[in-house]
Amino acid sequence: MGGLLRDRRAQLLLLLAPGVGYLLVFFGGPLLSALIGSFRQDDGSFTLVFYERIFTRASMMRGLSTSIYYGVMPVIVSLAASVPLALLIRRSFFGRKLFSGLYKLPMAVPGIIVGLMVIVVFERGGFLDRLVAPLGLGLPKLVRDDWGIGVILASVWKQVPFMTLIITSAFAAIPEDIRNAARTLGASRLKTFFIVEVPLAMPGITAAILLTFIGSMGSYAIPDIVGPPTARPLSVLMVKEFNQGRFNQVYAMGMVLSLFAVSVLLLYYSLTSRIGTGQNRGDAS
Amino acid sequence: MSTKFLAAAALALAAMAAPCLAADSNMKNLDFDLSKVTRENFYDIVVPAAKAEGSVTMYNFAGSFADTWKELITRFEAKYGIKVAYSDVKGDQANQQLIAVQAAGQDSPVDAYFAGGGSYPLLSSKGVVGNISLTSILPNMANYDPELAKTVFGKPHGGSFPLVHLNQTAIGYDSAFVKAEDVPKSFEELLAWAEKNPKRLGVTLPAKGGSGGGFIYSVALNYLSGDCRKQLTDYNQTLQQAEDWAMQSKCLDPVWDYYRRLLAVAELTNGNADTLNLINNQQLYMGTVWEDQVMTFLGTKQLPDSFRLTLLEKGQVGSGDAMFVPANAKHVAAALLLIDMAISKEFQLWKLETKASRSPRTDVTNDLMPKAVQEHVLPQSVYPRLSLPAFWDMSTALAEALDEKVLNQ
Secondary structure, eight states: OHHHHHSHHHHHHHHHHHHHHHHIIIIIHHHHHHHHHHTBOTTSOBOOHHHHHHHHOHHHHHHHHHHHHHHHHHHHHHHHHHHHHHHHHHSOOTTHHHHHHHTTGGGGSOHHHHHHHHHHHHSTTSHHHHHHGGGTOOOOOOSSOTTOHHHHHHHHHHHHHHHHHHHHHHHHTSOHHHHHHHHHTTOOHHHIIIIIIHHHHHHHHHHHHHHHHHHHHTOOHHHHHHSOSSSOOHHHHHHHHHHTTOHHHHHHHHHHHHHHHHHHHHHHHHHHHHHHHHHHHTOOO | OHHHHHHHHHHHHHHHHHHHHTTTSOOSSOOSOGGGOOTTTHHHHHHHHHHHHOEEEEEEOOGGGHHHHHHHHHHHHHHHOOEEEEEEOOHHHHHHHHHHHHHTTOOOSOSEEEEEGGGHHHHHHTTOBOOOOHHHHOGGGTTBOHHHHHEETTEEOTTSSOEEEEEEEEEEEETTTSOGGGSOOSHHHHHHHHHHSTTOEEEEOGGGOHHHHHHHHHHHHHHOOHHHHHHHTOTTOOHHHHHHHHHHOGGGHHHHHHHHHHHHHSEEESSHHHHHHHHHTTSOSEEEEEHHHHHHHHHTTSSOTTEEEEOOTTOEEEEEEEEEOBTTOSOHHHHHHHHHHHTSHHHHHHHHHHHOOBOSBTTOOGGGSOHHHHTTSOOTTTTTTTEEEOOHHHHHHHHHHHIIIIITO
């Protein structure tokens, strides 16, 4: 026993056991169970019918594309808002401390509350619409609109603080000396930002993109309440199937969504490893 | 020693007697002889047993009924001194919970469950529904509608799944915007009104609200005849069979054509409340609604006083919700007593007046409602004449097919 404990490999396995064990039991186990379930009929026989339904039914295919759309669009809009916001927070201005605390508030608001808030405030004939009506103005259709603009904006409102938090940290990690060096060598502020700072902050930015994408793609409450009834993402369709007791169909849909999320994760790793290689080229060591 | 011996003997006796008590039913935890209970001796046997149980747990699947059941609970606790533990639940999730608990052989977390009327096929097929002929033994069910006493939406339930609340899908409109002479009387007139008033009619997505599910089945009933109608109203079909038929049958082409034309000019909404909210916001003037939900919204000033209801010729579906005792409930006697009070004439009348909740009792009729309330419910000229029984599995199947054939094309 003592000999075994002195063995480096055994020590490594023992040290890894809690973490790996946790992942296997609470992540691997349910995932495997869902994977098996997605290929099984109620009588236990093998079937591909649940996957066939996903790829042959118009509503399911639209659900998949809507999920991707609701994953990608909020990321693009959030990124456009978060990067300037991160740069702003880095600067010193009056009320900065208060602002730094307040902008994080949406993170604490549950998706369902955000959805209901949009319905009350932005619905046609709702609070804002009535407020601007005396001026002869009217709000555009933001709830149940065909392009899901309301869903995208609600997701952005919720995701921007999270994205900003990560991107702010990424920019803050860049030593001031590097910026100064670029400026000394004649680069303009804009050039320094795009050529020096953004590439150095890219691991943080891509992590923020990835996490926001996965969160938006799998969200349920906002698309269910605010989105158009015709184009419902897979997450909403999954709950519908669950409510009808079709668990195997839910498993198959979950597998397809997970597969897509894992593909994006792999793409992320591939992208960040390239960024790393590029950075190392300039290292003095 | 003698106390221990007596306790052991009592336990052994109880263990021997329990299967006998449950012999005629699938009830797992009976602590009184259910087979001896009749309408006449109900209170003599059940009240002491219920008081010995001391408490009862109730689930309510309908959000709009929370205050209704609180009133019932207040009356029940005051009369019998039996504590009621009450929970609002999401129907589909609670159904799945009860199915899982039943499959695991565990005791039910609920004793009296107010569940959607359409959930009977699922719950009974999984053995969740306690096999007690409530309509035969509860004294307050002596005046129960004889047809509903044995069947629920075409499915025989043997009295175990009695509806305690009836509701009706309808067409609701704001009379401030829709003149009396313009109110549609048929499905064709409704379409014509929508075409004349684009985006002023709200149609609830069938997959997301019963008023939409009821409407699509009503449209199908309106357009189908002969063998097609026979298939449409065949309650013996499983959900899967209904779905297969709805996906493939040419019978439903007129329904899809109707929806294509209707949705080109109407607003498809995300649920019953969504439709009513848009009417309240004066964005819609007319929509598919539930009669009792309208009364709730009127009560909370979420709809204008000018709101009125009607039914279309050839009929629109009505439904209802049931209260039953799960097979593995722990407090069966108290649950029976609670359901008995829920169907009492006094409570059903109160429910009708305050909620427009129709009653399955034959002695609780519309004319008992106050005049002011009668204005906001379906007029007697259309109800119950144009009320048709719901078939929720078929509505679900039609909703699925609508998704594929109309909404995603």
